[in-house]
Structure formats: structure tokens, C-alpha cells
Amino acid sequence: MMSGMDPGALGIYGFRNRTGYGYDALGFATSAWVKAERLWDIVGARGGKSVLLGVPGTYPVKPVHGVAISDFMTPSLESDWAYPPEMKDTVLGWLGGQDYLFDVPDFRSSDKERILADIHEMTRRRFVVARELIRSEQPDFFAMVEIGSDRIHHGFWHYMDPAHRKHEPGHALTNAIHDYYVALDREIASLLELIDLRESAVMLVSDHGGQRLDGGICVNDWLVREGLLVLKGDAPAPGTALGKCDVDWARTTAWAEGGYYARIFLNVKGREPQGIVEPSAYERTRGEIANRLARIPDDRGAQISTVSHLPQRLYPKVEGIPPDLITIFGGLHWRAIGTLGWPTLHVLENDTGPDEANHAQFGFYQLVVPGQAAVAGPQDVDILDIAPTLLAHAGIPVPAQMKGCAHAAKTNVTPSQAVASGVPGQSYTPAENTEIEKRLEALGYLG
Amino acid sequence: MSRVVVIGLDGLPCSMLRRLVAEGVMPQMGALIAQGDLAAMDTVYPPLSSVSWTTFFTGVNPGRHRIFGFFEAQLDAYGIWFQDLAEVKTPGIWEMAQAHGRRTISINLPGTYPAPPFNGAMISGFIAPDLVKSVYPKMLLPLVQKSGYLLDLPCEKARSEPEVFWKAVGQSLQARTRIMSTLIEHEPFDLFVGVYTETDRVQHFFFDAIEEPSHPEHKRVMNFYRNIDKIVGRLAALCKPDDELIILADHGFCRIEQELFINHWLAERGYLVMKTPRVGAPLSEIDAKKSRAFSIDPGRIFLNVRGRQPDGCVEPADAVALREEIIEGLAAVRVRVPWSAEPISPFARIMRREEIYEGPWMHLAGDIVLHARDGFEMKGKYNHPAFSQLGQLNGMHTFGDATLFVKGRKWPEGTPRIIDMAPTILGLMGVPVPPEMEGRALFG
Numbered sequence: 088m089m090s091g092m093d094p095g096a097l098g099i100y101g102f103r104n105r106t107g108y109g110y111d112a113l114g115f116a117t118s119a120w121v122k123a124e125r126l127w128d129i130v131g132a133r134g135g136k137s138v139l140l141g142v143p144g145t146y147p148v149k150p151v152h153g154v155a156i157s158d159f160m161t162p163s164l165e166s167d168w169a170y171p172p173e174m175k176d177t178v179l180g181w182l183g184g185q186d187y188l189f190d191v192p193d194f195r196s197s198d199k200e201r202i203l204a205d206i207h208e209m210t211r212r213r214f215v216v217a218r219e220l221i222r223s224e225q226p227d228f229f230a231m232v233e234i235g236s237d238r239i240h241h242g243f244w245h246y247m248d249p250a251h252r253k254h255e256p257g258h259a260l261t262n263a264i265h266d267y268y269v270a271l272d273r274e275i276a277s278l279l280e281l282i283d284l285r286e287s288a289v290m291l292v293s294d295h296g297g298q299r300l301d302g303g304i305c306v307n308d309w310l311v312r313e314g315l316l317v318l319k320g321d322a323p324a325p326g327t328a329l330g331k332c333d334v335d336w337a338r339t340t341a342w343a344e345g346g347y348y349a350r351i352f353l354n355v356k357g358r359e360p361q362g363i364v365e366p367s368a369y370e371r372t373r374g375e376i377a378n379r380l381a382r383i384p385d386d387r388g389a390q391i392s393t394v395s396h397l398p399q400r401l402y403p404k405v406e407g408i409p410p411d412l413i414t415i416f417g418g419l420h421w422r423a424i425g426t427l428g429w430p431t432l433h434v435l436e437n438d439t440g441p442d443e444a445n446h447a448q449f450g451f452y453q454l455v456v457p458g459q460a461a462v463a464g465p466q467d468v469d470i471l472d473i474a475p476t477l478l479a480h481a482g483i484p485v486p487a488q489m490k491g492c493a494h495a496a497k498t499n500v501t502p503s504q505a506v507a508s509g510v511p512g513q514s515y516t517p518a519e520n521t522e523i524e525k526r527l528e529a530l531g532y533l534g
Numbered sequence: 535m536s537r538v539v540v541i542g543l544d545g546l547p548c549s550m551l552r553r554l555v556a557e558g559v560m561p562q563m564g565a566l567i568a569q570g571d572l573a574a575m576d577t578v579y580p581p582l583s584s585v586s587w588t589t590f591f592t593g594v595n596p597g598r599h600r601i602f603g604f605f606e607a608q609l610d611a612y613g614i615w616f617q618d619l620a621e622v623k624t625p626g627i628w629e630m631a632q633a634h635g636r637r638t639i640s641i642n643l644p645g646t647y648p649a650p651p652f653n654g655a656m657i658s659g660f661i662a663p664d665l666v667k668s669v670y671p672k673m674l675l676p677l678v679q680k681s682g683y684l685l686d687l688p689c690e691k692a693r694s695e696p697e698v699f700w701k702a703v704g705q706s707l708q709a710r711t712r713i714m715s716t717l718i719e720h721e722p723f724d725l726f727v728g729v730y731t732e733t734d735r736v737q738h739f740f741f742d743a744i745e746e747p748s749h750p751e752h753k754r755v756m757n758f759y760r761n762i763d764k765i766v767g768r769l770a771a772l773c774k775p776d777d778e779l780i781i782l783a784d785h786g787f788c789r790i791e792q793e794l795f796i797n798h799w800l801a802e803r804g805y806l807v808m809k810t811p812r813v814g815a816p817l818s819e820i821d822a823k824k825s826r827a828f829s830i831d832p833g834r835i836f837l838n839v840r841g842r843q844p845d846g847c848v849e850p851a852d853a854v855a856l857r858e859e860i861i862e863g864l865a866a867v868r869v870r871v872p873w874s875a876e877p878i879s880p881f882a883r884i885m886r887r888e889e890i891y892e893g894p895w896m897h898l899a900g901d902i903v904l905h906a907r908d909g910f911e912m913k914g915k916y917n918h919p920a921f922s923q924l925g926q927l928n929g930m931h932t933f934g935d936a937t938l939f940v941k942g943r944k945w946p947e948g949t950p951r952i953i954d955m956a957p958t959i960l961g962l963m964g965v966p967v968p969p970e971m972e973g974r975a976l977f978g
Contacts, residue, residue, distance in 0.1 A: 108875060358874065525690070526660075526661055532832070
């Protein structure tokens with residue numbers, strides 16, 4: 088969203104990414120991974136001042152023309168979380184000696200009352216800092232990300248959603264999510280009071296949606312069952328990470344990383360150290376695993392709609408080392424469990440602690456522009472459109488690497504490579520030409 | 535002086551046919567192969583149905599028959615246009631047969647629209663938009679219409695509504711086979727050519743399903759080949775003992791690994807400048823005053839030469855050096871493939887047109903003709919955001935590995951070529967081979 092570039096162009100495919108073709112070469116995608124210009128870099132290059140608060144992908148902080156307070160990936164208050172560094176004391180001063188909270192401590196816990204209080208408190212403190220930053224810095228570009236809305240979904244969705252398998256009607260926490268949004272709404276209103284809406288455009292935007300989580304599918308255990316991942320020795324204890332298992336790589340076809348979605352890696356001859364998949368069999372193997380994954384049912388044996396994406400098809404450019412498959416189980420109602428040794432293929436709890444919600448494909452945005460009435464926007468906006476849209480409203484030219492459309496400037500695209508008029512010879516009638524174009528397009532020869 | 539029956543199975547790779555026979559999917563073909571000789575045939579550049587079938591039925595190279603693709607770049611404007619049979623500059627095999635009093639029946643042979651009047655019967659093949667103009671003589675029209683005959687399949691539905699697509703495949707095979715068998719049984723002929731294009735269509739969309747037993751469409755695809763096998767067996771059984779039987783494909787097939795957007799590369803290097811950033815813009819929207827080269831499908835690169843094209847900006851004296859520069863640049867291109875840690879060249883051959891074409895129409899060919907490695911499909915799209923990308927279709931044509939089978943005979947040494955087919959067929963019919971033909975008669 089902040090670079091206007093897709094994961095393929097950025098070379099970032101998840102929280103952890105492959106740094107080499109070795110089996111344990113995974114690194115956290117921190118700010119150091121992002122080589123692309125983000126909105127504040129573009130604004131800064133034109134002399135504009137930015138304030139960033141909690142924007143994912145900013146830890147550890149890098150110099151910015153303005154102020155940056157890093158995001159929920161920040162390990163602790165001892166880390167490099169503020170630019171300029173002296174802002175640390177300023178921020179803590181605004182909080183009257185209380186800690187600034189990057190994230191909810193231990194948020195995948197069963198102590199729901201404590202988590203709920205922590206989420207509210209984290210959000211309250213962040214907005215204190217946000218208001219002070221706007222007042223003191225008067226930035227040209229202000230971007231803050233509140234992680235609380237995501238956290239409250241993960242922790243409390245089942246109290247709200249009757250379709251959730253853990254739903255308890257009439258539970259005292261039924262309104263926890265609702266009440267949080269009411270509080271968040273008030274905080275946002277308090278922020279808007281500090282902004283002159285006659286000269287500032289404001290966008291409220293989410294990076295993904297939320298929905299109930301039905302459970303987890305133990306993808307590495309499944310690979311073991313299918314004979315695609317081969318372990319040496321005894322079966323691992325439940326919840327053992329793949330890195331702690333004794334994998335027989337010379338007999339392994341594929342392995343996976345868990346998460347909201349699964350990432351599948353093939354063990355390719357000449358690519359991985361002990362690869363066994365012949366390059367000529369790569370596409371066939373990848374397709375076959377995708378087909379087999381699509382057939383994994385839910386815990387009751389019902390079919391779920393599982394889709395495996397090929398990065399090379401999703402993204403025009405594929406930088407870095409992408410996974411071989413990106414698998415989304417059951418429309419994201421099921422997450423992927425990467426640890427091994429589970430007694431069943433399906434687990435109803437997450438392997439990293441209780442989790443009641445997963446992400447959903449569609450988020451939202453609301454844009455208010457000075458002098459323009461708020462109207463319903465287009466429905467098919469892509470997350471890649473956000474950066475160009477903001478730049479367009481700021482009167483800044485959209486750089487070539489941004490492939491999205493500026494919302495205000497979206498044009499209708501007609502893909503037909505039409506035949507020019509006055510062609511030499513008149514083999515076909517115009518109606519026949521149209522029919523021919525249609526057929527050639529269906530076969531991929533036109534457009 | 536035998537009759538010759540040619541059954542075309544568009545795009546059926548020889549290697550796949552051997553495998554399907556070995557796996558017992560195509561027992562009738564297996565029985566036929568035991569009575570003759572199966573070979574892998576080379577086709578033509580580019581290995582497209584329109585080019586290769588036209589080469590098949592004319593026996594000359596594209597520089598003489600003038601079909602270089604599904605369409606041609608206009609040289610008097612920046613656009614493309616489609617050619618029909620009237621624009622093919624050399625006679626079809628049915629005309630050479632007619633000159634010696636022989637009668638031809640041709641069903642669904644690509645590149646034969648509209649059906650011309652001649653000594654025989656024809657139903658045109660791809661791309662035939664209008665059924666009435668596709669049938670000669672017109673007295674055949676009621677029979678064709680009553681059979682539920684389809685000129686082509688609804689390929690646009692193959693992905694979105696596979697049920698609709700497969701239903702049409704079933705109807706198409708049945709109707710085409712009914713017409714073909716009726717004509718073989720009841721119409722006099724010396725040469726019969728009947729082509730099934732369903733194989734090509736199924737392979738474009740479901741090539742992965744053939745290779746992957748776990749693919750949801752695998753069973754249906756295998757049943758399709760069982761059906762093709764029965765049909766070939768049925769048509770072969772209708773032949774008389776003295777008939778010569780040839781079964782062939784116009785090109786091979788393989789899986790698409792990546793699509794290559796040649797115009798992206800030209801634009802990135804500054805050879806091509808567009809007037810609009812719109813993805814998929816037509817050729818007419820190139821900035822012709824600033825563009826030194828552009829590409830049209832599949833891998834044809836044209837220089838924009840002053841005096842040849844209306845806004846040509848390459849001086850004729852500089853054209854040769856520019857072409858060499860582009861060839862050199864393309865030869866250095868490397869793409870990342872997921873199965874190799876090192877990037878590879880996506881091109882198998884980068885050809886100057888005079889290296890592969892010869893004849894009066896050679897000037898209509900691309901100045902450079904690219905042939906990609908198997909697995910890399912070249913696209914002519916403008917403003918695509920990347921040079922290479924995984925495609926939506928999953929099967930593509932290959933130059934080699936086209937099926938070629940002859941019953942009761944043995945192909946001579948060396949790889950047969952599709953350009954050899956017309957003289958070979960005329961030879962089997964006892965018709966003198968015209969000297970203009972470039973291929974060789976493989977028998978006699």
C-alpha cells in the first residue's frame with residue numbers, strides 16, 4: 088500500500104522470506120528489505136515533511152524527513168523505534184511515564200479480559216501520541232496504523248459471530264468488537280479535530296479484512312502423510328517446528344511454512360542443496376501438489392475452496408525467492424499450521440495460541456478530499472491503487488513503478504487490439520473481423 | 535494411383551501419442567501404429583496453425599504463400615489485418631489435384647475460409663466465422679446444419695464454464711465425425727483431408743490435466759483422448775484396403791512455463807515508444823515517429839524504416855546495424871525460472887527473416903523472427919508491465935514433435951517436415967509434383 092508495488096516487485100512474500108535456497112534460510116522482512124520508495128520518501132524528496140506512527144515495515148526506523156515511530160514488529164522499547172532517536176523521550180514524556188505499546192503483549196492468550204483492556208489501552212496511548220505528533224510537527228503527510236482493530240478480531244471474533252464454531256450466545260464479551268470500534272471512532276474524531284479539512288485530504292483504509300477462523304490445517308503433517316515430506320526417526324511431538332525435525336531432504340519433495348496462508352516450497356534438483364524434483368518435472372509437480380491441496384476437506388469431511396496461487400502468475404515481476412505455491416485454505420477460514428506432530432490433520436486451535444479470526448481478502452477505504460462531496464467510490468479498487476490515489480490528490484506525479492490506478496483518474500480500458508480502418512485487402516467483413524478477434528483472444532493470440 | 539486419406543489431429547504431439555498408446559488410452563492408434571510408421575515431424579516458423587496448415591496444403595514456405603501468422607502487420611499504416619484463403623498466394627493441394635482431374639474433400643482444414651468453388655467438397659476450418667460461406671457446394675449445407683456441426687469451440691468458456699466447453703467438445707466431435715464418415719462412405723474422392731482441431735483447444739486449456747493424474751479435469755481429458763482414439767479407429771475402418779492413410783498434426787505441444795512480452799523489452803530498451811500507457815493498447819497507438827521497432831504476435835519484430843512505413847524513423851542505411859543490435863540485445867536476455875537458481879535465455883532461435891523465408895512475400899515477414907524455448911510463449915501485447923510472466927493458458931505449440939503416421943509404409947531417414955507433406959501426398963496419388971514445391975516427396 089505504501090510503495091504502490093506488489094509483493095513480486097518488492098520481493099516480500101510474508102513476514103518471513105527466503106534469503107537463499109538453503110532449507111533454513113529465512114529472514115524477517117523488516118524495513119531493511121524494502122528497497123522501494125514509499126510515500127514518505129517521495130514526499131520527502133519534494134521537501135515535504137512526514138510523520139509515521141506504527142506503519143508496518145518501518146522497523147527498524149530509517150531516516151525520514153520528519154518523524155517515524157516504528158510498528159508492531161518492534162521488539163521492545165530498547166529497540167531502534169524512533170527517528171530522530173531523541174523522539175523516544177518526547178513520546179514517553181507525552182505518555183507521562185507510561186510505556187508506549189507497539190502491540191498487545193502476549194495477545195494470543197486465553198486471558199481475554201486482560202487482552203481486551205490492553206487493546207483499549209494500547210489504542211488510547213497511540214492516539215495520545217498521534218495527536219501530539221500532529222500538533223507539534225504539523226506534517227504534510229501523516230500516516231498512522233492502529234493494530235488494535237486487527238488484534239481485537241483475532242481475539243474476540245467468536246463472541247460476535249454466530250457462525251463461529253466457538254460462539255457462545257449471550258456471552259459477556261459479545262459486544263467487545265463493537266465497543267472497541269466505538270472507542271476507535273471517538274479517537275479518530277479527536278484526531279480529525281486537529282486537521283484542517285479545507286486543505287487536507289483524509290483517507291481511512293485497511294490492509295485486509297477479517298472473518299471467522301474455523302481452524303488450522305497442518306500442512307507439513309499433510310505433506311508427510313502424502314509422502315512428499317520425509318522425516319527421519321520417531322514422529323515429532325505435537326507442535327514441533329520443522330526446523331527442529333530431522334528431515335530426510337534427499338527424499339523430500341516439498342515443505343511448507345504456516346501462517347494465515349501456506350507457502351509451499353519444492354525441493355528442486357540444482358536449486359536446493361539436496362533437491363530431488365527434476366527441473367523438467369517442476370511445473371507438473373507444482374500443479375499436482377496444488378491439486379492435491381485443493382482436495383483437503385474440512386474436519387467434518389466437507390469440501391472447502393482451497394486455492395493455490397503461483398507467484399509467477401500473480402505478479403508481473405517476481406523478485407527475491409518466492410514460495411513455489413501460495414495456498415489459501417478454505418477462503419482463509421482455515422489457516423495453515425506449519426508445526427508438526429499433530430494427531431489430526433485439522434486443529435481447532437492455532438499452534439501459536441488461541442486465534443478466533445483470520446484475514447479476509449477485501450479491506451476498505453474512505454477518502455475525503457477538500458472541496459469534494461463524499462461519494463461512493465469504485466468497488467474494484469486494488470490495494471496498489473492507494474499510493475497513486477494519494478499522490479494524485481497531493482498533485483505529485485505517480486512514479487512509473489506504481490502499477491495501480493489513481494482513483495480519480497481511472498479510465499475505462501478496452502483490451503481489444505482493434506484492426507485499423509482502411510486495411511489493405513478486405514478479406515473479411517467487419518463482423519467477421521470481430522468474430523476472429525474474439526476467437527484469437529480466447530486462444531491468447533491477441534491482446 | 536491410390537486414394538489418400540489424411541486425418542489431422544491439430545497439435546497432437548508425437549511423444550504424447552506414444553505415451554497415451556503405451557498407457558492403453560488409445561488402443562486403436564496403437565493397433566494402427568503397429569501397421570505403419572510413426573515419426574515426430576518438424577513444422578514451420580512460427581509453429582501456428584494458420585502458418586503450418588497453409589504450408590501443409592501449399593507445399594511452400596511462408597515467403598511464397600504469404601501467411602506469417604494469424605494476422606499480418608500493415609506496412610502502409612500501424613495496424614494489423616487478417617487474411618483469408620483468397621490472400622494465400624500459391625495454390626492449395628486440391629487445386630493441384632484438380633488440374634489432374636482428381637477430386638478432393640476437405641473438412642475443417644485451418645486456413646481454408648471462405649470455401650472456394652473447386653472439384654470437390656469443403657467445409658472451411660479455423661478461422662471460419664460464417665457457416666454459409668464455409669461450405670462448398672451449398673447442397674451440403676443442410677446436412678452440415680442438421681448435424682449440429684460447430685465451426686469452432688467456445689474457447690472463451692474453457693476456464694469459466696468448463697461444463698459448457700466440454701459439452702461443445704462432445705457435440706463438435708460427434709457432428710464432425712458424422713459428416714466425415716458420411717462423406718468418406720458416400721462421396722467419391724481421390725484425396726480426403728479431415729482435421730480435428732479439438733485436440734489443440736483441449737491442450738491449450740488443459741495440458742496440465744493430461745500430465746497430472748490428480749487434476750480435477752484429468753479423467754475428462756483422458757476420456758477425450760479415448761474418444762479421439764475411437765474416432766480415428768472408426769474413420770480408418772472406413773478406408774478401403776488400397777487407400778493410403780496418413781495421420782498428422784501441424785505442430786507439437788508443451789506446457790507454458792512463462793509468457794514473454796517482447797514489446798516490454800523493446801520499450802524498456804527505448805526501441806519502442808507508446809503514445810499511451812494503456813495496457814493492451816493497439817499497434818496504432820505506438821508513437822511511430824519515435825519508435826524504431828515493434829513486435830506483433832508471435833515474436834515478429836518489425837523495424838520502423840523510413841520509406842517503408844509511413845512514419846518510419848529508422849534510416850534505411852541504419853536498418854541493418856539496428857537489426858543486429860536488437861538481435862545482440864535479445865541474445866543477452868535472461869529470465870528467472872523457478873526451477874533454476876541461474877537465469878536462462880528464453881529464446882531457442884533469433885532469426886533474420888531471410889534465414890528462414892524465401893519468396894516474393896518475404897518483405898511482409900518480421901525483420902526478426904523469434905522462436906522461444908519450449909515452455910515460453912511470446913506475446914505481442916503493448917504496455918504489459920513485465921517482460922516475463924506465468925500465463926493463464928497452460929499449453930503452447932512446439933516446432934518439433936508433431937505427430938506423423940503413415941499406414942503400411944516407412945518414413946525415410948531424417949526428420950520429416952510439414953512442407954514435405956503436399957508433395958508426398960501428391961506423389962501417393964500419382965499426381966506430378968509441381969516444380970515450385972519446396973518440400974520433397976517422401977516416397978517414390
